[in-house]
Amino acid sequence: MxxxxxxxxxxxxxxxxxxxxxxxxxxxxxxxxxxxxxxxxxxxxxxxxxxxxxxxxxxxxxxxxxxxxxxxxxxxxxxxxxxxxxxxxxxxxxxxxxxxxxxxxxxxxxxxxxGGNAQREGLKVQEVQLRPVGGSHAWNLALSLTQNAKRGSDVSGTVTLSVEGVRADKVVALDWSALGDAAQKDGLPFRFRYFQQLHATFMLPADFKPTRLRIHVRSEDDDGVDRTVAWSDALSGNLTTIEGGH
Missing domain, CATH: 1.20.5 (Single alpha-helices involved in coiled-coils or other helix-helix interfaces)
Structure with missing residues (x-):
């Protein structure tokens, strides 16, 4: 289909x-x-x-x-x-x-x-150092003296100090008699051939402001040495800016 x-x-x-x-x-x-x-x-x-x-x-x-x-x-x-x-x-x-x-x-x-310069030099203030004594107006001083080794002989003498500063708005100077003790009224004695370090303690008035330290070295053989050191340099032991001297 x-x-x-x-x-x-x-x-x-x-x-x-x-x-x-x-x-x-x-x-x-x-x-x-x-x-x-x-x-x-x-x-x-x-x-x-x-x-x-x-x-x-x-x-x-x-x-x-x-x-x-x-x-x-x-x-x-x-x-x-x-x-x-x-x-x-x-x-x-x-x-x-x-x-x-x-x-x-x-x-x-x-x-x-x-004596590298081969000269016969005399006394010299080689080093100065100041240190305060705690709780007081006293100061400890360390002072080094030298002479040329080529001199070959001992040197002796005394060292005295004086301090310049300001007191009551005036410039004043305190000499050794006002600084040192009675036992060393003639100064700090020294005797050496090459070098020697001296020590001393002195007192400053409370109202005194130091500015410079004068060092007077008197030798039995030489004319001596005078050095002026700024107080700040003496505190640091830096003598690169020593003033004056002969």
Missing amino acids: ASRPPPRFVVRPHDEASQRRRRLWLGAAWLASLLLTALMVGMLAWRTTPAAVDRREAKQLAAENESLKQQVANLRRAQQVTDIATRSLRGTLAEREEEINGLRADLGFYSRLV
Whole structure:
């Protein structure tokens, strides 16, 4: 038998429930789109309100403030490290300068002692050092005398001191009789061939401000030596700026 062609029309029963569900889904989707649109519009409007702008600016300023605080803290720490390093370097430089001054003094002392210039020189005040006595107005003095080793003979004599300074707004000088004790009223005795160090302790008035120390060396054989040393140099033991002398 010949097969029959398929029908051109199909008759199906009308489903009203399915159409209602479709319409409900379409309505719900449309309502959801409206709600989403309204929410987005509301958020945009909220972000553009003055209060929202102020909040954003306040938050941004707070973040910048915290960043600046951190930068300041870092700079302070860096400055502290730099200060510590600078103080350490200054201390090291001061120590090295003190060592160099000591070596220079030693070099001058031994150069004069051995007489490298082949001259027969006489007495010389090689070193002067002052140290305060704690809890008083007294001072300890250490004084080094030298002569050229080429002289080859002993030298003897006495040393006296005088201190110049300011007292009651006047420049005054205190001689040895006002500084030394009764047992050494004639001065500090010395006798040596190459060098000798002398020690003495003297007292200054409480209202006296010293500025210079005068040293008078009297020898039995020579005319003697007078030296003027700035008080600050005597405190540091630095005689590179000794004034006067013969």
